Amino acid sequence: MSGIDRLGRSKPQPPASDHDQAPTLISRNGKFIAFWSLFEIMPNYPVEFWILAAIAVIAVGIGKTGFGGGVGSLATPLMSLSIPVASAAAIMLPLLIISDLFAVYHYRTMFHKRNIILMLPGAIVGIAAGAFCFWHFIGNERILQIILGGISVAFVVFQYVRALIFKIVERRHPTNIEGFFAGAASGFTSTLAHAGGPPVTIFLLSQKMPKELFVGTTVIFFAITNLIKLIPYYFLGLLNSGQLTTILILAPLSLIGVQLGINLNRVVPEVWFNRVIYTLLLLTGIQLIIGRSLISMF
Secondary structure (H helix, E strand, O other), X not given: OOOEOOOOOEOOOOOOOOOOOOOOOEOOOOOOEOHHHHHHOOOOOOHHHHXXXXXXHHHHHHHHOOOXXXXXXXXXXXXXXXXXXXXXXXXXXXXXXXXXXXXXXXXXXXXXXXXXXXXXXXXXXXXXXXXXXXXXHOOOHHHHHHHHHHHHHHHHHHHHHHHHHHHHHOOOOOOHHHHHHHHHHHHHHHHXXXXXXXXXXXXXXXXXXXXXXXXXXXXXXXXXXHHHHHHHHHHOOOOXXXXXXXXXXXXXXXXXXXXXXXXXXXXXXXXXXXXXXXXXXXXXXXXXHHOOOOHHHO
């Protein structure tokens, strides 16, 4: 054997060259990062995904500043144009939780505890229903696309009729059972599309609470529901270590979105910004429903 001398002793082996060593994140001297190794472990997503994902995560950051009502609801549908719905939802959940940390710290003392207690039991039921929907249709991407597209279109419709809805609900005080159903509806749509805002908004705004208390209550409620969603996402196998690199790359973009939202709030009329976002969300929802690129139809 080449590794044994005539006396049966092991021969010392020459040090392996850099070309013989397996790629690692840190070089031998510990001073330089081998960036090419990082790219090797990145998920093999198309370029289209990274463009849409960047827009989606920045939109989430903008939404956390309170500018552009519901802009964060664009994230999952937009990403689902290039990757499966379940994968898009799974990537977005940790990013939403990271964004929640900053918002929760700011509103930690400004929320309505009773409303959260009323809505959380329903939210758990809704999350369970959404998880069952994922489990039942996980092998049928078209059904999931249609469901997500339907939620997206319904969200846009809500934004345009919300004034009429609020005129109706502001004349009455919501009951406890309505809080349960608002939480359930929110939990279901939030599990599938991270778009659970409308039911909660209807339930809370009818109580005419101060703006900061309203915002703080929604922040705390969705921070809790996002943490709860980790449980079914994990057991459904939606979360995996392969997504970690993607999440780490996209996470800083949410901070860029926050700063962008602050600046937009100063110089851009929110009504026009919302019209652009809702138009984009509507077109995205329609494309998910029909399963074809709208551009290719012209």
